[in-house]
Amino acid sequence: MQNESFVTEFVLLGLSWNPSVQKIEFVVFLFCYMATVGGNLLVVVTIISSPALLGSPMYFFLAFLSFLDACYSSAFAPKMIVDSLYEKKTISFKGCMTQLFAEHFFAGVEVICYVAICKPLHYTICYVAICKPLHYPSIMNWRLCGILMGVAWTGGFLHSVIQILFTFQLPFCGPNVTDHFLCDLNPLLKLACTDTHILGLFVVANSGFICTIIFSLLLISYCVILLSLRTHSSEGRLKALSTCGTHIAVVVLFFFPCITMYARPPSAFSFDKMVAIVCTFVTPLLNPLIYTFRNKEVKNAMRKLWTRLVVVSDEK
Template sequence: MSGENDTSLEGFILLGLADTMELQIILFLLFFVIYALTVLGNVGMILLIGTDSRLHTPMYFFLANLSFVDVCYSSAITPKMLADLLSETKTISFTGCFLQLYFFIALATTECILFGLMAYDLMAYDRYVAICNPLHYPLVMNHKICVQMVVACWITGVPVETGQTYQIFSLPFCGSNQINHFFCDIPPLLKLACGDTFLNEMLVFTVAVLFVTIPFLLILGSYIKIISTILRLPSATGRTKAFSTCSSHITVVVMFFGSAIITYLRPKSKHSSRADKFLSLFYTIVTPMFNPMIYTLRNKDAMMALRKLVDPDLAEVGRLTDCATQAPPFIHF
């Protein structure tokens, strides 16, 4: 670390989300419930996929990994935020801030790439192959390829994110040590640096384009294919169900990527601490809670597995009902 970093001894002070203890208590209760739902929902999704053999498919393998990333990703931010909401002194050590930022951007990068792979290779290519070339599906989407994709998600951004985090914390922080945020994020940290941050800003921009914008464009391309396939479905009911499922997926994707793109790609002069904190709530806390809900409650196979786990007899009745009114397989994301 740079010898000019005065804050390396005392750490930083996180100003948080609220100024009054009354509002902090309200926010604590709200975010505690959200974090509990995030952990329970994602861990439950992992256990459900692991215990039901019918869910041992490429799509659910990706979903289980997404749930694991969401638990780690949320846990890198939320517990510290909850503790600060009940504390008058919201301090974080220099090393603690470094580690929080590193794990945040490393896990966020993994989630972005995983979202892109799920949308393009699973939700679009996977389903497209399953419908148009079903005999090729087991060859194209086998377990080995899926494992290789997930491993690539985890290791792709590690060198870049390690270098980026080290570069940011090598800057001289010789002024205020108050971070106007609820966690150690890149924009508020760069505001505290008293050296030239141009190269850091260019690196942040480049990384955001590579690991946020490009996966988002792949997702949009996959949904264009999905929608074009939906429009060719002969059943109006099937089209309605498919659009309903797609809309919930698109909402979460836009919430996650849209808030991140606005935060990291807009010019430095346009940054607002209030807006940054509000937007960061979506890609750090809200989206990890919604992912298991969207992919379980709006997913026929997952709901059948959940019914089987809760009540085997009820699950059998549901299975027979679904067989009697089964829509095209494409809508069962």
């Protein structure tokens, strides 16, 4: 079907029209974006440069998740930061579709990571790696890691393509102003010159319902893991609680905004933009802090990397 859209660009209202507030937005979000990309890439470089960490599937996947967070944030943050300097914020139709594709592609890959990768990873970290460490290599071998990586990339791509195909066919024949700072499904459905009730339910089923089910399954898995540790020593239980607690924090930060935005039909909610800020800036910024910066092995690897860089700099 041919796209019947007469709209060549969309106008984004952003967060504020006040020039003074926009300047504050520019500084705050630029700092957050730089910290997000810098922090996540630091994790990636640290793990890649450390043979001991890179040889572990657990840390390999942590580096992969950090890479995804940097990519996801980069799909929106630069344009939002630049737009905060202008009174009128616009994005071309193709640019909007590209942004929408990137959002659901990287988010889709990350969701599947939590299921296809982090589901067994949670088990090995919170149970096998703590209670039965000798079983870890036999469960999380590199062949399984490669398969799970392929599933994550393929699933994220298919999820994003499905979203783009039906969105691209919507007729946008007049209204082009959206009360948001980025292109997303629900705001676009409100602008379409057709009845989008069925498509709104499809978004709920394809994104919101899936996020809700996955989030529930992950929380159940944590409960099962923690209950299974009752017979172990108090030291082992404390270690498991500490490890699983950080994972639960990351899972909540990732899935709660997804459920809030997509597990309902499209409608005007005043807090949608605030939730989107959490997805775009807060979650990718906090993930490396929660997942890795409090990990002794990662911190030791960072110190060694810093020492090598200082030595190389002194030699020059």
